[in-house]
Amino acid sequence: MADTLTYIGRRLIQLFLVIWVAGTINFIIPRMIPGDPVQAALASIAARGGAQSIDAIALTKVWNQKFGFDQPIYAQYANYWIDISHGDLGVSITNFPQPVTQKIGAAIPWTIGLLGVTTIIAFLIGTFAGALMAWPKSPRLVRIIAPPFLLLSAVPYFLLAILLIFVFAVILKLFPPAGGFSPTTIIGPNVNSVVDITTHAFLPGLSIVLGAIGFWALGMRSLMVNVLGEDYIVYAESKGLKPNRIFVRYGMRNALLPQITALALALGTVVSGAVLVEAIFNYPGLGGLLFGSILGKDIFVINGIVLMLIVTLAIAVFVIDLVIPILDPRIRQHS
Numbered sequence: 608m609a610d611t612l613t614y615i616g617r618r619l620i621q622l623f624l625v626i627w628v629a630g631t632i633n634f635i636i637p638r639m640i641p642g643d644p645v646q647a648a649l650a651s652i653a654a655r656g657g658a659q660s661i662d663a664i665a666l667t668k669v670w671n672q673k674f675g676f677d678q679p680i681y682a683q684y685a686n687y688w689i690d691i692s693h694g695d696l697g698v699s700i701t702n703f704p705q706p707v708t709q710k711i712g713a714a715i716p717w718t719i720g721l722l723g724v725t726t727i728i729a730f731l732i733g734t735f736a737g738a739l740m741a742w743p744k745s746p747r748l749v750r751i752i753a754p755p756f757l758l759l760s761a762v763p764y765f766l767l768a769i770l771l772i773f774v775f776a777v778i779l780k781l782f783p784p785a786g787g788f789s790p791t792t793i794i795g796p797n798v799n800s801v802v803d804i805t806t807h808a809f810l811p812g813l814s815i816v817l818g819a820i821g822f823w824a825l826g827m828r829s830l831m832v833n834v835l836g837e838d839y840i841v842y843a844e845s846k847g848l849k850p851n852r853i854f855v856r857y858g859m860r861n862a863l864l865p866q867i868t869a870l871a872l873a874l875g876t877v878v879s880g881a882v883l884v885e886a887i888f889n890y891p892g893l894g895g896l897l898f899g900s901i902l903g904k905d906i907f908v909i910n911g912i913v914l915m916l917i918v919t920l921a922i923a924v925f926v927i928d929l930v931i932p933i934l935d936p937r938i939r940q941h942s
Contacts, residue, residue: 697907718892733823741831760821765883785889830862
């Protein structure tokens with residue numbers, strides 16, 4: 608019991624250390640973006656036709672004071688952590704005075720819905736396909752279909768996205784080219800909303816799935832090849848067990864642990880969104896919001912989104928560290 612508490616204590620210290628280091632980098636990087644964020648926000652307001660009667664010089668001074676940009680960098684850094692400790696991520700500069708939490712909260716469901724579903728689908732298909740690729744008794748059709756998917760894994764998501772838009776939206780006109788839903792749709796718990804949202808999410812989701820299947824398949828294939836040489840596989844075959852049972856219970860089951868670890872890490876990064884894919888499809892998720900915030904130098908929104916990614920990924924790793932020793936006694940014995 609004492610060893611377990613010590614282990615958890617070490618992992619908690621590592622968790623907070625990782626969050627602090629990554630959070631510090633998160634504070635520094637957006638402030639290194641060239642240009643003044645306040646002037647960029649005022650330029651955006653002027654472009655929307657809302658700055659005819661605004662004294663830009665006076666407003667710039669007021670906003671710099673309000674957002675703390677007139678303070679020394681160490682004071683900004685201290686205020687950054689103080690605000691985070693109170694759960695305050697600040698307000699959007701380009702959409703003042705909208706809170707950052709409100710902008711992120713509106714985008715999270717879209718990203719989790721798209722990235723969460725596509726990650727799990729790609730994991731299931733890719734893992735099973737990779738296991739079949741390594742299995743000597745798998746159907747010949749698997750070896751014919753697998754290479755194209757492996758080839759697609761080398762193509763970036765955003766290139767697949769452009770290709771899918773050209774084929775399915777421009778030429779065949781089967782799916783909408785962009786957006787999360789139609790402008791005339793009133794989003795609610797009804798069939799029309801579900802169909803409309805699913806239709807708009809199909810192409811961005813397909814680009815992510817096609818690009819990720821090969822990654823999961825290659826990983827599982829390597830793991831399965833290593834497992835096939837183990838003594839328990841030979842023993843199971845010598846007992847005359849059915850090939851399907853050996854494949855699932857002795858092969859896939861023992862090769863899955865590293866894949867599950869990778870899946871947990873992938874799900875931990877879901878909130879970051881597929882930035883370029885969401886930007887290309889103008890999808891209302893966190894990736895598109897982050898892309899627009901970087902272009903508009905909206906520092907507090909950038910900090911909020913990246914901080915959420917840092918925390919979720921750090922927690923995912925922490926949970927993995929606690930769960931894997933339970934799943935695999937060999938790790939628990941050496942921890």
